[in-house]
Amino acid sequence: MKVFIVGIGLIGGSFAIDIKAAFNEAEIYGVDQSEEHLDNALSLGLIDHKSNFEGLDLADVVIVAIPVDATVEVLSDILNKVKDDCLVFDVGSTKKKLCETVMSHPKRRNYLAAHPIAGTEFSGPQAAIANLYRGKTNIICEVEKTAFKLQEKGMEIFSRLGMRIRYMDPVSHDKHIAYVSHLSHISSFMLGKTVIEKEKNERDIFDMAGSGFASTVRLAKSSPAMWAPIFKHNKENVIETLQEYISNLNQFKEFMENDDFDEIYKEMENTNHIKTILKGIS
Ligand code: NAP
DSSP, X not given: OEEEEESOSHHHHHHHHHHHHHOTTOEEEEEOSOHXXXXXXXXXXXXXXXXXXXXXXXXXXXXXXXXXXXXXXXXXXXXHHSOTTOEEEEOXXXXXXXXXXXXXXXXGGGEEEEEEOOOOSOOSGGGOOTTTTTTOEEEEEOGGGSOHHHHHHHHHHHHHTTOEEEEEOHHHHHXXXXXXXXXXXXXXXXXXXXHHHHHTTOGGGGGGOOHHHHHHSGGGGSOHHHHHHHHHHTHHHHHHHHHHXXXXXXXHHHHHHTTOHHHHHHHHHHHTTHHHHTTTOO
């Protein structure tokens, strides 16, 4: 099985590691705009061969793991190049624009829209890790638009990698993911910015920063090259979540200004419910 991975960074590289481990017959080909990343991927053993877009006609499976705006640009061309029985799936964090882009493509049935809910704040091939996907959810959109045999091929890969599947339409995917992923990243970036701006002349203050601060700003280490296109693709949903978040922050501030610590206590107590909701998620 010849697997071409377009974008051999954290997500693509982690697929490479697990697919090699799960399929003896898999040969991994890397395609990337960064020659340095391809060289690193080869020396790290993530890929067996360096390749390019012209080589895609050899592929049995193509995994597209580049920023979502770049995926919109290249997805139709990838479908043009692949064999009739090749499965092409992407892993982009937004789904509506991508599904619209290939809606009328003659090879739409070769494409499966996926979003593995797995990752870290690091990027590039050196960030790739084994078992990233084990026990994680993979959201599949518009599965009925993918040829049945190719759905089966995709499910075999996801199942051997230990993923749980959830089906969703692209509009619902983008709406829900704005709350549980995109808003957390903005909140982390802006918390990081607020503290850096305030404390820039007092570097010693960071000695006081404990694990609470570190875990809350962890996502602020994430790559802007990946996140700016996500916010662009999901602009309306992200703005809606921001409005609700800002209004909650303003209300908290009002309670503080009014010395209403009973309300503040209640707000926190009600939000503690998140412990039950998130039980078992690491
Ligand atoms: P990454 O580590 O930065 O890897 C992306 C790789 O693709 C980089 O080597 C990049 O090279 C290359 N690239 C960018 N544009 C390209 C193009 N037009 N043609 C060929 N190669 C290109 O990013 P990632 O975290 O793996 O994210 C990849 C995708 O996974 C994104 O769509 C993201 O939304 C999705 N995703 C990410 C996470 C996460 O937690 N990170 C989770 C789920 C899904 P340069 O560095 O030179 O640009």
